[in-house]
Amino acid sequence: MIEYRNLRVALLGAGSVGAQVAALLLEHRDELAARVGAGLELVGVAVRDVDAPRTTEIPRELLTTDAHSLILGADIVVELMGGIDPAREYLKLALTSGADVVTANKALLATHGPELFAIAEQVGAQLYYEAAVGGAIPIIRPLRDSLAGDRVDRILGIVNGTTNYILDRMDREGDTLEGALAVATELGYAEADPTADIEGYDAAQKAAILASLAFHTTVPVDAVHREGITAVTRDQVLAAQRNGFVVKLLAVCERLTDPDTGAEGVSARVHPALVPTSHPLAAVHGANNAVFVEAHAAGSLMFYGAGAGGLQTASAVMGDLVSAARRHVVGGPGVAESTHANVPILPISSVVTRYQITLQVFDRPGVLAQIATMFSDHGVSVEAVSQSVRTAEPGVQAGESSGATLVIGTHRATEASLAATVAALADSPVVERVESVLRVEGL
Structure with a gap:
């Protein structure tokens, strides 16, 4: 048997994930070679500062600031720098030079994925990105390969560990959002600037990737409706408990029917939602992630596990790296992305969903009738109403509400009809204020 030459692996970035990947490559080189059929030689690690402290030690002779030369001498390039630039130019250079690429860069794929996939297809290279969504959870391969012959109808995903930890702590410990965020920051689940997480930007990037794969259609991140968790209150979480729900930040990707044309379209959105306690996603605690897939033939599938962490994400990167190496040994061109269905992307107003609306209303005759009329006028049917009388405030005679x-x-109902109903309620003289509006998913 002819031995295949060693494959040269270049690593871009030595943060928490990159350092773990370097350590795994060096520690398990013999075992990896047996799996692949060729040795995996880490030829260098590109960093901004070779003297910067690192959580995992990397031999100094492997560190370099010359990413350009490192890329051009590699068979496989692993990009773990994050961000858009210079990562985008580095990956374009790697692909055009014929190297396969492994990346965990969700922001780059969500904004420039089609450009990178097109380059890979032109030169016969392969772009792997299992670690870009869900950390250690294997979700990219099942959508891209295992379910490629099925019809995915809907995806519900908890794809951001920071927000899930915060909302879970609010639910189980009774914390405020501010208190839960402080704990998440102390434990390292939240960055010093948590905006990307708590405002839903991170989840929206992952939703764009999942929707593009599931529906074989390029879904840009700008087309993903995004709401964060900053408006979620402890009172909302407690009210959800009383009604048999938990609050989760969900990425929802689904097929829809355009209400105007009747044609099929797709939608991707990220927002807080009420999830019934009977649904599997309600049991996703802490900083874990989960993706719930509804497919026509396969039925309901659940993928669950650690959504972040250096070692966990490194596991997904290593899986891609082994796949890339095996392709080199076996030969053949890379497999192009199946994103050519060009299904129309529909706006949030076309989504059909349920709402739970909490109102503070004045104590006047006929209030319920007037509110019921507003729902009816906008074509929204009420499923359930619960009422509790507020304690008398100062200046109100004892015994009066x-x-x-x-x-x-x-x-x-359609999002457009529901939103119009909420707007009418907010303007109504019998409504003191609209306390909260949450979508209900998973029923």
């Missing part, structure tokens, strides 16, 4: 809290659950 100062108003009531209404929690109204709706049947399924």
Whole structure:
């Protein structure tokens, strides 16, 4: 048997994930060679500062600031720098030179994925990105390969560990959002600037990637409706508990019917949602992630596990690296991405969903009738109403109510109709204020 030459691996970035990948490559080189059929030689690690402290020690002779030369001498380039630039130019250079690429860069793929996939297809290279969504959870390969012959109808995903930790702590410990965020920051789950997580930007990038794969259509991140968790209150979380729900930040990707044309379209959105406690996603605790897939033939599938962490994400990177190396040994061109269905992307207004609306209303005759009329006028059917009388406020005579809290659950309706109903309620003289509006998913 003819031995295949060693494959040269270049690593870009030596942060928490990159350092772990370097350590795994060096520690398990013999075992990896047996799996692949060729040795994997780490020829260098590109960093900004070779003297910077690192969580995992990397031999100094492997460190370099010359990423350009390192890339041009590699068979496989592993990009773990993050961000758009210079990562984008480095990956373009790697692909055009004929190297396969492994990346965990969700931001880059969500914004410039089609450009990079096109280059890879032109030169017969392969772009691997299992670690870009869900950390250690294997979700990219199942969508790209295992379910490629099926029809995926819907994806519900908890794809950001920071926000799941915060909301889970609010649910199980009774913390405020600010208190839960402080704990998450102390434990290292949240960055010093948590904006990308708590405002939903990170989850939206992952939703764009999942939707593009699931529906074989390029879904740009700008087309993903995004809401973060900063408006979620402890009172909302407690009310959800009483009604048999938990609050989760969900990425929802689904097939829809355009209400105007009747044609099929797709939608991707990220927002807080009420999830029934009976749904598997309700049991996803801490900083874990989970992706729930609904497919026509395969039925319901659940992928669950650690969504972040240096070692966990490094596991997904190493899986891609072994796949890339095996392709080199076996030969043949890379497999192009199946993103050519060109299904229309529909706006959030076309989505059909349910709402749970909490209102503070004045204590006046006919209030419920007037509110019911507003729902009816906008074509929204009410499923359930619960009412609690508020304690009398100062200046109100003893025994008199100062108003009531209404929690109204709706049947399924278009987002446009539901939003119009909420706007009418906010303008109504019988409504003191709209306390909260949450979509209900997973029923």
